[in-house]
Amino acid sequence: MSLNRAISLLYDLHPGTTKAEDGAPPHERPHKPLLLLAVLDLIDEGRATPNRIPWCQELRDRFSARFLLVRKHNDQNTPENPFFYLQTQGFWEAWIEDGSRQIPLQTTPLVRQMGKVFARFTNGIEHLAALPDARDAMREALLSRYFPQLRAIEGMEDEAPAADRAAIAADEGANEQTEYGRSPAFRRLILDIYDHQCAACGLRIRLSAGNNVSFIDAAHLIPFAQSHNDHPTNGLALCKNHHWAMDRDIIAPCPDLRWHVSPLIDPRRSNGEQELHELAGKSLLLPKDPAFHPDEEGLRWRCGKLSA
Numbered sequence: 001m002s003l004n005r006a007i008s009l010l011y012d013l014h015p016g017t018t019k020a021e022d023g024a025p026p027h028e029r030p031h032k033p034l035l036l037l038a039v040l041d042l043i044d045e046g047r048a049t050p051n052r053i054p055w056c057q058e059l060r061d062r063f064s065a066r067f068l069l070v071r072k073h074n075d076q077n078t079p080e081n082p083f084f085y086l087q088t089q090g091f092w093e094a095w096i097e098d099g100s101r102q103i104p105l106q107t108t109p110l111v112r113q114m115g116k117v118f119a120r121f122t123n124g125i126e127h128l129a130a131l132p133d134a135r136d137a138m139r140e141a142l143l144s145r146y147f148p149q150l151r152a153i154e155g156m157e158d159e160a161p162a163a164d165r166a167a168i169a170a171d172e173g174a175n176e177q178t179e180y181g182r183s184p185a186f187r188r189l190i191l192d193i194y195d196h197q198c199a200a201c202g203l204r205i206r207l208s209a210g211n212n213v214s215f216i217d218a219a220h221l222i223p224f225a226q227s228h229n230d231h232p233t234n235g236l237a238l239c240k241n242h243h244w245a246m247d248r249d250i251i252a253p254c255p256d257l258r259w260h261v262s263p264l265i266d267p268r269r270s271n272g273e274q275e276l277h278e279l280a281g282k283s284l285l286l287p288k289d290p291a292f293h294p295d296e297e298g299l300r301w302r303c304g305k306l307s308a
Contacts (some may be wrong), residue, residue, distance in 0.1 A: 001124025004184065007141045009091060009125070010036070011185035011230070015146075016179045016190055017291035024073035026291040032089075033146040034070070035082040038062035040135050050129035055083055055094075055117035070147055080108040083119060094119040141185070143232075148229035165190040186230045191220035193292045194237030199285045200251070200259060203239040217243045221253070221298025236284075245276060246302065254303035255296050257284050262307040 010020055013032040020026050042048035042061050050190060053059075063079035086092040094105035097116050109117040120262070122131050128134040143151055196214045197204040205215040219238045222229060235255065245251045250262040259279045267274035286293050 001128065003128060004190075005136060006120050006128050006134075006138065007183065008185040008188065008277075009089065010138060010141050011145050011183075013086075013089060017166050017289055018072075018074060020290065025097055026209060026255075026289070027072050028146070028147065028291055030067065030070050030072075030075060031078065032086055033083040033142045034078055035059075035086065037066060037139060037142055038079070041130070042146060043135060045282060046133075050121045053119045054115070055080075055119070056114050059083075066150065069150060069153065076239050078108075080110070082222075083117075084108040086119075086128040091121055091125045092119060092122040093122050107128045116190040120134045121232045141183075142154050144224075144228055144230040145185075145189075146231065148227065148231055148234075151228055162259075166202070183230060186224075186235065187218040189232055190235040190237050191216055191233075193232050193287045193289070195287075196241060196286075197237060197285060199253070200238055200242040200279060200282075201234045215239060219246060221294060222301045227298075231256040231295075232287075232292045233299050236242050236294060243278075249305045251276060253284050253294060253299055255299045258307055259284065259289070260284060260303060264307050 010033075013036075014030045015029045017028050018024075018026045018069055028265060039048065039053055039061050042053065043050060047056075047058055060079050064077055067075070067077050067079075073200075084094060084107060087094055087105070088238070094114065095102040095118060096109075097103075099117065103271050105119075106118060120126060128138070139154075143154060159236065160222060191214055195204070196206045196215070196216050198216055203215065207213040216237050216239055219236045221226070224230065229232060237245075242251065246253070250265060252262075254260050254261050259282050261277055261280040265273050265277050267277035284294070
């Protein structure tokens with residue numbers, strides 16, 4: 001398995017989302033990526049290998065330490081859940097040892113089963129997880145995608161993830177290019193969440209499955225180079241025209257969830273400027289799942305960049 005493919009799998013862990021409750025906004029569950037970060041820690045420390053990851057107190061402690069930093073309204077500290085449910089991702093197997101037999105794990109492990117329950121990476125990820133540089137890239141991907149707020153705590157705020165991203169893109173060669181220097185995994189994630197529809201004009205053109213070509217881009221609200229944030233709430237799906245216009249600060253999505261247009265736009269000059277001018281005040285076309293609606297911080301940042 002290529003590193004790029006592994007990163008794509010890590011970006012799409014299907015962690016599940018919560019519902020709005022007691023005034024708390026919906027959010028993604030943090031459990032699967034937190035467990036994987038804990039596993040990478042244990043492999044770094046020599047307490048586990050990619051082919052034998054113990055269900056142990058050290059793993060629970062590593063999970064809990066980060067969980068306390070990222071938990072939201074109704075999240076529960078339950079590392080046993082992802083240890084079992086990661087098996088649905090296609091790269092993780094868990095089992096119980098009974099003498100010389102390995103019995104597939106059929107339910108979440110218990111604390112009293114420590115020393116008897118183990119897991120392993122499969123599908124080629126085990127080879128990548130054995131390499132320190134690849135583990136670093138996997139950790140970077142998990143933090144950028146799910147927990148960008150942890151980067152400073154993890155001591156990664158001064159690193160340059162672009163080097164990792166260039167290596168990931170090169171790994172795929174001519175089979176898949178990184179658009180505008182962005183991770184292909186982020187683009188696929190955003191396009192899926194927005195159903196390949198522009199959040200400004202609603203354009204949705206996608207060629208046949210055989211071509212798998214979409215005319216929609218994945219745009220960051222706060223640029224990745226500045227934020228190191230690939231969480232989908234820092235992204236928008238935009239057609240190429242509106243992506244270009246937003247990146248040049250002549251249109252902006254704002255915290256009122258409407259599009260604002262720079263006064264530099266004069267609808268009398270051209271049909272193109274008239275179309276941009278008519279976007280003013282229109283609502284953003286948002287994903288169906290409110291857990292992925294644009295983050296207010298990113299919207300404020302974009303709104304503040306609008307050319308006066």
